Structure formats: structure tokens, C-alpha cells
Amino acid sequence: MAKRTNKRQSTLPEPPKPVPALETPVARASFFTIYLIITIIIGLGGAAWYRSYLEESNLSSGETETAVWKVVELPGKGFGMVAKRNISQGTTILREKPLFLVPASIRESPERLIASLVSQLSPEKRRQFNALSHHSNPDSTGEAQMLAKTQTNAISAGDMIGIFPNTARLNHGCSSAFNVAYNWAAGEQELVVQAFKPIMEGEEILTTYTDTKRPRDERRQYLQGAYNFFCTCSVCSLPPEESKRSDERLVEMSRLKSKLSEWGSKDMGGGEATNIINKIWKLGEEEGYWSERGSLAWDAVQVAAAHGQEDATRRWALVAEKWFSIELGPNSLQAKDAANIIRRPKSHPSWGARYRVKVESPAF
């Protein structure tokens, strides 16, 4: 049996003594040549890595192609964004600063305001703005067209709305069809786009323009009115029977979500509230609707904490932290708040605010 030895007692043979490398001018010269070559190789490798890092995570506005996605023309949709390679769940596919921000409600003429903001853009940024589509008012020109482009492409950024030329190329998909979500990072003043589902190479990268937890006809009517297109996404194209079942699930998810507000008005106990959250989760799983999972689990954290249930609070916070990180990014305030509750469940602001009662833990 081999004896355990420490280094000092090692019986391994002594390593060979290093050969003095820099003793002659020739040796010194070849050392510097090798040093130079290694430095260049490391430098080039580093630059390539840095370029790919920028491409994946911190793009400057105006790019239409990165290592991860490209903007292409798609039949019947204008432009859209397509994955250039498999994208794993939780990947940040894009960070983007706005061309400009506008308050969500303004007193002055919106046309005039947008025109003035566009006139202040650099020529390159103005080109990016002019390249955007404007389906809400296709025949418009001049200031009206600038307003139409803003209406078609604006994305909420805190209490403002902004124009983000890359994110603006994301087309819409309903319930199980959309695979990315964006989140305004107020600290960095940039939009973060996260893949909350795995996306295969060649697949279209889709966001959602509306709450799609409603029946297909209603969704289509809304999208036609607000964005001027008839939705034929994978959910809207389901055969009649499957479409009916999908509609039923979505309507039930929506009904249960509004029923949950009864806990807020103290008309529902903590056990029932967490039971409803588990039901919504299950329906979402059946539907393939993975969005909003972080906030659903966060609602359960609130219920469990208010009823003073430490173990359930921590378990729901673990789920919330996981899904906030996937959908909003690990540096999002939401993911950080959930991480704090995992460490100290009793630090939740609602801790013990209601009578103590057992609540359900995650049932998945």
C-alpha cells in the first residue's frame, strides 16, 4: 500500500536543474524573439477575446450583426433578428444605449419634440433612426413619419421611453413563441436583452409586444390595431384544437393572476395564495410560457414572508433569484433583492405583517 507523504518526505527523483538560458548573445537574442512571439500571440488572442466579449455583451449602437445574432429580412415581417449560433438560456444577447429618451407623457407637440431630438443626433445615429420601420402610419412623411417610427419602435426605459435601434428589430411572438425579454438597467442607463429560453442557431429571436395571456383573436386584434400586422407566430398558427387548449390555459393563468390580488386586499389566506401561484406555474409549464417566472415567485416570497414562514420564504426566493437572473440578468436589482432574502428571509419588509400560517412551497 502506498504511504502518504508530504513534500519534504517525497521520494520522487529531484527535478532536473534549469539550464541557464541567457548566457550567450545568441541565446539572449533567441529568448527575446520567443518572448516577442509569445507577446504577439497573447496580444492577438486577447484582442480577439475582447472583440468577441464586446460583440456578445456590450455592443455599440448601430451594429446589425454580432457573433450571436444578425438582422435579416424575413418574409412578411420586414427585418427581424435571427440567432447565428445556439444561445443558452440566461445569455445576455445585447446591451444597448438609447438614441434618445422621451418622457412617457409630454405636454408639448410630440411631433415637434421627436423632430428636435432627431435633429440633435449625430449623422450616424440619425441614419440608424431613419432606417427604422414605421408600420403604425405607413404613408407618413417628415415629422409625422418620425413620430410614427417612434410609436412603432419605442421601448419603455424606467419612466421614459427610448429608441434602441438593435432591439427595435425584434419581432413579436405570443405566449410560448417569444424567447427574450428586455429590462432597463437604470444604473448603467442601458437596455439589457436576455434569452430566457435556449435559442437554436437559425431560430428567430422574438420578444412580446403585449401581455399575451389572452385568447388568440384578442391578441391578433390588438396587434393589428397597434402594430398593423396579423400575427402568425407559432402559437397563433396552432391547429384549432391545440389553439383552443392554449387559449384556455392563457385565460386561466390571467384569471388566477387577478384572483391573487385578493391576498393583497386580505380577502385570501397565504395557503390559498401560494396554491394559486403553484397552479399558475404549472399552467405556464404546460403552455411553454416561461416569462415572468421571477416576479411570480417574488409574489410568493411576499406572501410567505408576510405569514412569517422562513423556510418557504427562502425556497421561493431561490426560485425568484434563479428566474430573475435568467430573464432580467444576474445584475438586475430584482435578482439582487431575491439573493438578499435567500440569505436573510426575515429582512423582507413584509416579514410577519400577517398572522402566522403555513403556506405552500414551490411544487416543482
Ligand SMILES: C[S@@+](CC[C@H](N)C(=O)[O-])C[C@H]1O[C@@H](n2cnc3c(N)ncnc32)[C@H](O)[C@@H]1O
Ligand atoms: C418594432 S418593429 C420590429 C422590426 C420590424 N420588423 C422591422 O422591419 O424593422 C415592429 C413591426 O414589425 C412587424 N412585426 C413584428 N412582429 C411581427 C410578426 N410576428 N409578424 C409580422 N410582422 C411583425 C410589424 O410590422 C410591426 O409593426
